[in-house]
Amino acid sequence: MKNILVVGSLNMDMVITADRMPHMGETINGSGFMTVPGGKGANQALAAARLDGNVKMLGSVGCDNFGTELTDYLSAGGVDTSPIKKSEANTGLAMITVCGGDNMIVLEKGANYQLLPEDIRENTDLFIWADYVVMQLEIPTETVAAAAKCAKDNGCTVVFNPAPVENFDGSILKWVDIIVVNEHEGGVILNKRVNTVDDAKRLVSDFSAQGICAVVTLGGNGAAYNDAGEVKHCPAQKAVVVDTTAAGDSFIGGMCVALGEGKSMEQAVLFATKVAAIVVSRKGAGISIPLRSELNKS
Numbered sequence: 001m002k003n004i005l006v007v008g009s010l011n012m013d014m015v016i017t018a019d020r021m022p023h024m025g026e027t028i029n030g031s032g033f034m035t036v037p038g039g040k041g042a043n044q045a046l047a048a049a050r051l052d053g054n055v056k057m058l059g060s061v062g063c064d065n066f067g068t069e070l071t072d073y074l075s076a077g078g079v080d081t082s083p084i085k086k087s088e089a090n091t092g093l094a095m096i097t098v099c100g101g102d103n104m105i106v107l108e109k110g111a112n113y114q115l116l117p118e119d120i121r122e123n124t125d126l127f128i129w130a131d132y133v134v135m136q137l138e139i140p141t142e143t144v145a146a147a148a149k150c151a152k153d154n155g156c157t158v159v160f161n162p163a164p165v166e167n168f169d170g171s172i173l174k175w176v177d178i179i180v181v182n183e184h185e186g187g188v189i190l191n192k193r194v195n196t197v198d199d200a201k202r203l204v205s206d207f208s209a210q211g212i213c214a215v216v217t218l219g220g221n222g223a224a225y226n227d228a229g230e231v232k233h234c235p236a237q238k239a240v241v242v243d244t245t246a247a248g249d250s251f252i253g254g255m256c257v258a259l260g261e262g263k264s265m266e267q268a269v270l271f272a273t274k275v276a277a278i279v280v281s282r283k284g285a286g287i288s289i290p291l292r293s294e295l296n297k298s
Contacts, residue, residue, distance in 0.1 A: 002131035002260030004048050005156075007058045007120075007147045008041020009112045009138030010074075010084070011092040012066040013245070015283075018099050030097070036287055037073040038094055039112070040136040040163060043246045043289070047253025047275065048134075049078035052292040053260060056080040056130070058123055058147075059139070060115040066091035067111065083123055087114035092138070101241035101280070107138065107164075115139045117146035127154040132256050134159045137167040148175035157259075161252055162189065179207060180215045180252050200224035201231045215255070215269060217248055222273060227265040234269045237277035243288065244280050250289050251276040271295070 016030040037046075041059050049055040057079050061067030063086050070091065071081045092110035096103050120143060127133065133151035135144050135158070144160075151158045152175045160176040162168045165185040173179070183194035186203045194200055200216040201224045207214035208226050215225040222236040254275035258268035274295055282288035 001052075001054050003129055004045075004053050004055045004132045004134065004256050004260060005058065005126050005130035006041050006045040006048070006055065006134045007139070007144070008044065008134070008136045009039035009092060010037075010042040010057075010059045010061050010067075010070045011039035011094040011107065011110075011112070011138075012036075012070060013038035013094045013096050015096045015098060015245070017283075018097055021097060021099050021104055032283070034283075037070050038246065039070075039092060040138050040161065040249050042070060042074060043249035044134055044136070044161070044253045045079045046074055046077045047246075047250040047289045048257050049074075050289050050291050051254055051257045051275065051295065053253070053257040056083055056126060058083045058115070058119070058126060060085040060087045060111040060119075062087055062089055062091035062111045064091055066093075083126055085111075085115060085119060087111035089114050096245060098243050098245070098283070101244060103243065103245050105245075109138070112139050115143050117143050119143070120146040120150050124150060124154070127151050127156060130154075130156050132157045132159055132260060134161070134252060134256060136161045136163055138164070141167055141169045141172070145169065145172050145175075148172050151175065159252065159256060161248070163248070165189065173210065173212060176212055178213045178215065180217065180248075180255070182217045182219070182248060186214070186216050197221055197224060197233050201233065204231045213265070215265075217251060219244070223251075223269055225265060225269050227269075232266060234266075234273055237274055239277040239281045241280045243283045246288055247276045247279045250279045253289075
């Protein structure tokens with residue numbers, strides 16, 4: 001089993017379900033309010049740990065109750081949280097409205113933006129320990145760039161999830177080995193429309209031309225990916241969709257665990273697709289992520 005270091009965000013998700021999304025200036029009734037530990041980085045770390053990965057998390061939380069709850073939750077899930085920084089800023093928050101199995105999210109960066117390039121330099125030992133380094137864009141882009149460079153300098157495989165894509169900085173790609181994007185993110189980065197599986201396959205080929213192994217997730221249409229130079233498609237697993245929150249993050253966690261176990265990209269994507277199918281059938285972010293034992297039964 002390889003070592004996985006996740007460098008990224010930790011948020012407390014505040015989730016409410018509604019029959020429809022409100023219009024601007026409109027107030028509507030919702031139900032089922034929950035506070036759920038989340039953040040793309042935390043979700044990816046927790047998914048990898050619950051699937052029996054050896055995982056450490058480098059991020060930043062506030063010195064508040066949410067920060068304590070997040071780190072305790074990850075620790076209980078098997079993530080080594082000792083590298084997580086405590087900041088004077090409030091812990092990051094995500095306001096999530098769920099409607100018909102889809103979601104709309106507003107983020108408050110908080111302590112996530114207190115994770116700085118100097119924190120990367122002060123934690124070089126983590127990158128020496130790691131085999132895979134996983135990053136997203138809910139922390140400062142300069143911190144992501146510093147982490148990607150440090151990872152490459154120490155021989156790690158860099159896995160990059162450029163979300164939210166509005167924070168994308170193309171210069172980071174020179175350090176990236178594997179990029180995982182959904183159809184929107186991939187289309188924005190390469191300035192192309194992605195409406196079909198064939199479109200997604202062409203995106204995979206375009207990333208390959210830049211020397212990057214790409215996985216393009218397509219929700220109910222599965223994923224297109226590069227497997228040892230061959231562009232392939234993995235159909236989605238059947239699932240009753242309840243809430244898509246953390247599905248993409250869990251896909252990445254599952255994929256990294258499988259690759260760390262020596263599986264091919266084809267096997268890793270299939271495993272990750274099974275993980276995501278379980279996640280979308282449940283409500284909430286971290287609480288929806290399955291254990292490895294649940295995958296073994298499926």
